[in-house]
Amino acid sequence: MSVGEMDPFEENRSLLFGIAYRMLGSVADAEDVLQDAWLRWSAVDEPVDNPRAYLARTVTNLSINRLRSASARREAYVGPWLPEPLLTDPDVSESVEQAESISMAMLVVLESLSPLERAVFVLKEVFGFSYAEIAKALDRSEAAVRQVGHRARSHVQARRPRFDASAETTERVTEEFLRACLGGDINRMMELLAPDVTAWSDGGGKVRAALRPLHGADTVARWILGVLSYKYAPKVRPEKCWINGQPGALLRTPDGKIDSAGVLDVVDGKITAIRLVRNPDKLLGVARR
DSSP, rough: OOTTTOOHHHTTTTHHHHHHHHSSSSSHHHHHHHHHHHHHTTTTTTTSHHHHHHHHHHHHHHHHHHHHHHHHHHOOOOSSSOOOOBBGGGGGGGGGGHHHHHHHHHHHHTTOOOHHHHHIIIIIIIIIIOOOHHEEEEEEEETHHHHHHHHHHHHHHHHHHOOOOOHHHHHHHHHHHHHHHHTOOOOHEEEEEEEEEEEEEEEETOOOOSSSESSSSSHHHHHHHHHHHHHHHOOOOEEEETTEEEEEEEEEESSSOOEEEEEEEEEEEEEEEEEEEGGGGGGHHHHHH
């Protein structure tokens, strides 16, 4: 590498993190994978013809191995599983495909794929790698990888979340809903919630959270008010931010600690889904940023 030339690992860090995070749904695990990949890259003595492909292959296979070793832990997870929230910049939403691929809703869908299906889908549909490149990375035939890709895409299409509202609308509805929740205005909450809304809260068995998804506007509204009452709503400080490519909010306790991170899905001006991460282990990455 000549003087002044950027190291290929640093040049491709954003891509590599994007692959690992979409594969694993965890900021901490993605950072661990990048550290392992960097160690392997640093140990390479021979020139690499295509560093981008080499590094993507390394990160993908490390992520697959980590997913397989984590499968038992995922099956034993207490309550609904949601991805670890990732703070993003508003300009991520300028690319609809990129924003959707990193959304909490999409990461939950990807969680239902096998590690191999997830790898092929992420590399092909999100980052535009060819089937030939993916086959080489995964040490499989192109025909086999193409078959896996079709199966994964069909699975995702059948479960793909509907993204209807603009970022501005979602941000406005999020602000109004937060204001109604913290003010205990159940009537306004009910106006903003779709009748068939579903809410997921991820506490990981470590903090108070619903152990199953909640369905219906009345059930969801009353549960939220119950949690806020338990947490002394007047003292909770909401903080607007962008989470996983969409407008969201952090809720801070009076001492500044992050209690929750949440996003809403909005369709036709109504909230159709709420995803609230409360597991303190999953909030460590957000707290560091």
